[in-house]
Amino acid sequence: xxxSDNTSEIGKKLVALCNSGKGxxxxxxxxxEKIVSIEAQGSDELPARMEGIRAIRGKNTWWYDNHEVHAxxxxxxxxxxxxxxxxxxxxxxVTEKASGQRHQMAEVGLYTVRAGKVVQEEFLYLQG
Amino acid sequence: xxxSDNTSEIGKKLVALCNSGKGxxxxxxxxxEKIVSIEAQGSDELPARMEGIRAIRGKNTWWYDNHEVHAxxxxxxxxxxxxxxxxxxxxxxVTEKASGQRHQMAEVGLYTVRAGKVVQEEFLYLQG
Numbered sequence: 138x139x140x141s142d143n144t145s146e147i148g149k150k151l152v153a154l155c156n157s158g159k160g161x162x163x164x165x166x167x168x169x170e171k172i173v174s175i176e177a178q179g180s181d182e183l184p185a186r187m188e189g190i191r192a193i194r195g196k197n198t199w200w201y202d203n204h205e206v207h208a209x210x211x212x213x214x215x216x217x218x219x220x221x222x223x224x225x226x227x228x229x230x231v232t233e234k235a236s237g238q239r240h241q242m243a244e245v246g247l248y249t250v251r252a253g254k255v256v257q258e259e260f261l262y263l264q265g
Numbered sequence: 266x267x268x269s270d271n272t273s274e275i276g277k278k279l280v281a282l283c284n285s286g287k288g289x290x291x292x293x294x295x296x297x298e299k300i301v302s303i304e305a306q307g308s309d310e311l312p313a314r315m316e317g318i319r320a321i322r323g324k325n326t327w328w329y330d331n332h333e334v335h336a337x338x339x340x341x342x343x344x345x346x347x348x349x350x351x352x353x354x355x356x357x358x359v360t361e362k363a364s365g366q367r368h369q370m371a372e373v374g375l376y377t378v379r380a381g382k383v384v385q386e387e388f389l390y391l392q393g
Contacts, residue, residue, distance in 0.1 A: 145392050169322060177345045215373040215389035218304045218313060224373045224389050226354050241271060245343040245352045261343035261352050264273050 148214025148223035157213035171256035275350035276342025297382035
């Protein structure tokens with residue numbers, strides 16, 4: 138199996154888990170211990186750049202605890218010329234529990250794979 | 266205007282032109298002379314990596330000449346932590362004229378911007 142096949146397979150597993158509401162299982166099974174996660178913007182609760190499986194697991198738990206997910210769809214993986222990269226398109230309909238505000242979001246996740254594990258995720262947000 | 270604002274503005278123009286059926290105008294007005302274009306796979310007609318505005322214009326003209334576009338939608342730009350990058354999600358319903366085969370495609374375009382011009386485009390294809 139070439140490394141690009143491997144990357145595509147990891148992408149397929151991640152998309153399937155996200156579409157089954159098992160985002161945390163994707164973190165637990167597909168992510169490297171030294172995962173780097175980079176958002177477009179940071180906040181007081183969540184810095185833009187976080188490192189390490191414990192921090193990223195905590196970030197995901199925080200997110201699920203603080204949002205009610207009405208609908209969520211992941212499409213992908215999208216694979217290009219790089220053997221170590223795939224992209225996923227996400228669409229979500231969520232209510233932020235603290236504010237009660239409901240909004241529809243779209244983003245692209247860019248994932249980097251090394252030695253069979255996701256070592257970096259970057260999120261690009263749809264501009265209004 | 267910061268460079269990330271600039272990148273986002275170029276992305277918005279590219280998406281608007283693609284959604285108006287003016288993909289060639291996007292190449293003519295937004296692309297650098299030394300643009301690098303990278304597909305996931307190459308073919309006899311189109312190598313995976315092509316360079317220079319004439320080659321990329323030719324590639325786009327070839328594509329439009331050889332496909333009948335029934336529907337096409339670009340969504341974006343998606344912007345992340347990098348000041349010089351945006352992504353676009355494309356959905357297309359096209360018939361390849363030579364074979365008569367109609368298919369629905371989805372891809373993600375990753376664009377790199379330098380000094381106000383797109384200097385690289387990479388296409389990632391949805392894996393079946």
